[in-house]
Amino acid sequence: MGGGGGGGGGGAKINLLGICEGGTFTTCYAALHPEDVNAMVLTITPIDFHADTVENRKGHGFINMWTRSLEPDDIDRLIEAHGTLPGEFMGSVFALMTPMRTMTKYNLDLLDVIDNKKRFMNFLRMEKWISDRPHHPGEAAKQWLKNLYQDNKLVQNSFQLAGRTVDLGNIKCPVLNIYAKYDHIIPPATSRALKQFVGTSDYTELPLPGGHVGVFVGGRAQSLLGTGIAEWLTGRE
Numbered sequence: 001m002g003g004g005g006g007g008g009g010g011g012a013k014i015n016l017l018g019i020c021e022g023g024t025f026t027t028c029y030a031a032l033h034p035e036d037v038n039a040m041v042l043t044i045t046p047i048d049f050h051a052d053t054v055e056n057r058k059g060h061g062f063i064n065m066w067t068r069s070l071e072p073d074d075i076d077r078l079i080e081a082h083g084t085l086p087g088e089f090m091g092s093v094f095a096l097m098t099p100m101r102t103m104t105k106y107n108l109d110l111l112d113v114i115d116n117k118k119r120f121m122n123f124l125r126m127e128k129w130i131s132d133r134p135h136h137p138g139e140a141a142k143q144w145l146k147n148l149y150q151d152n153k154l155v156q157n158s159f160q161l162a163g164r165t166v167d168l169g170n171i172k173c174p175v176l177n178i179y180a181k182y183d184h185i186i187p188p189a190t191s192r193a194l195k196q197f198v199g200t201s202d203y204t205e206l207p208l209p210g211g212h213v214g215v216f217v218g219g220r221a222q223s224l225l226g227t228g229i230a231e232w233l234t235g236r237e
Contacts, residue, residue, distance in 0.1 A: 013035075013036060013037060013038035014036060014037060014038060015037075015038050015039045015040070015041070015233060015237075016029065016030060016037055016039070016040045016041065017040075017041045017042075017043075017229075018040070018041070018042050018043070018045060019043050019044065019045070020043070020044050020045060020046075020186060020212075021046075021144070023042040023043060023044070023045025023046075024045055024046060024047070024148070024154070026040060026042065026045075027040070027042065027045065027047065027154075027166075027168070027171070027194070028154075028159070028161060028166045030170075030171045030173065031166045031167055031168055031170045031171050032161065032164055032166060032170075034170050034171060034172050034173065037171075037173045038173060038174075038236070038237065039173050039174045039175075039176070039233060039236045040171070040173055040174070040175050040176070041175075041176045041178070041229055041232070041233070042175070042176070042177050042178065042191070042194070043178040043179075043215060043225075044178070044179055044180055044183055044185075044186045044191065044212055044215055045177070045179075045186065045191050045194075046148075046186050046190045046191065047154060047155060047168075047190060047191060047193050047194040047197070048152065048154075048155045048189070048190050048193030048194075049064060049148050049149050049150075049152045049154070049155075049190060050064070050068075050152045051187065051189035051190040051192075051193045052064045052065070052187045052189065052190055054189045055187055055188070055189045057187065059098075059184050060183070060184045060187045061184070061187045061190075062097045062184070063093065063094075063097070063149070063185060064149060064187075064190070066093070067145055067149040067150060068149065068150055070145075070150075072146050072150065075141075075142060075145050075146055076142065079138045079141055079142055080138070082135075082138075083138055084135035084136055084137060084138050084141065085135060085136035085138065085141035085144075085145075086135050087133030087134050087135050087136075088133065090133055090136075091130075091131065091133045094185070097184065097185070098184070109123070110123065126213075130213075147159055154166060154168070155168070155193060155197055157169070168194070168197040168198055168199070169197065169198070169199040170199060171198040171199055171200060172199050172200050173200060173202075174200060174202035174203075174204075174236050175194070175198055175200055175202065175203045175204070176204045176205075176206060176228075176229065176232045176233075177191060177192065177194055177195070177203070177204070177205050177206070178205075178206045178207075178208060178215070178225070178228070178229075179191040179192060179205070179206075179207055179208070180207075180208055180209075180210055180211055180212055180214060180215045181207050181208065181209055181210070182209075182210060182211045182214075183211050183212045183215075184211060184212065185211075185212040186212060188207070192205060202236075204232060206224075206228050206232075208224055208225060
């Protein structure tokens with residue numbers, strides 16, 4: 001979750017920008033502290049964790065399906081065995097979502113760029129970034145997987161943080177919701193569901209070409225992402 005904007009004194013409202021899981025955290029903050037938030041921008045953010053069943057697109061929403069197939073006790077045992085939800089474990093889950101792509105990128109894709117230093121270095125930077133997966137704190141991971149992915153409590157207004165219920169209707173600030181059209185990790189329907197739950201009429205969606213990572217590294221999406229956010233924020237300070 002990131003925040004910024006709003007000049008003036010210590011009581012100035014802030015603009016929030018959330019990405020993926022961080023976007024869900026950002027949404028919770030905006031619902032619990034609406035008096036602090038001037039505007040909220042979300043990118044590739046899951047809100048309705050069961051909305052993948054609405055689109056039912058082949059190859060999309062595997063994490064949603066996998067998590068719902070587990071028993072709550074399975075999740076508890078997994079996390080208690082490690083004390084956390086290991087980043088390496090989730091990395092393997094993401095890799096298994098696209099097994100053929102995972103196998104071929106280290107030979108076919110690598111061979112395509114090996115003689116071009118710029119493209120080769122970009123390939124290595126991407127691999128380093130993808131592999132940089134911090135562990136999830138254990139209790140937070142249990143809430144993330146059980147309360148949200150399994151029980152879908154966020155859109156039911158029954159998700160609680162520190163004893164307070166997260167009511168999405170409390171989000172009164174302007175909202176820009178950005179999603180990737182071909183996102184297999186966060187299916188578009190799970191993001192777009194936000195519109196029907198927030199308490200603001202100033203709601204905008206920005207669909208971008210590409211997949212989950214392509215929103216930030218794809219050439220076409222890059223040219224639209226920053227500009228789209230900046231133009232939307234103009235006039236909402």
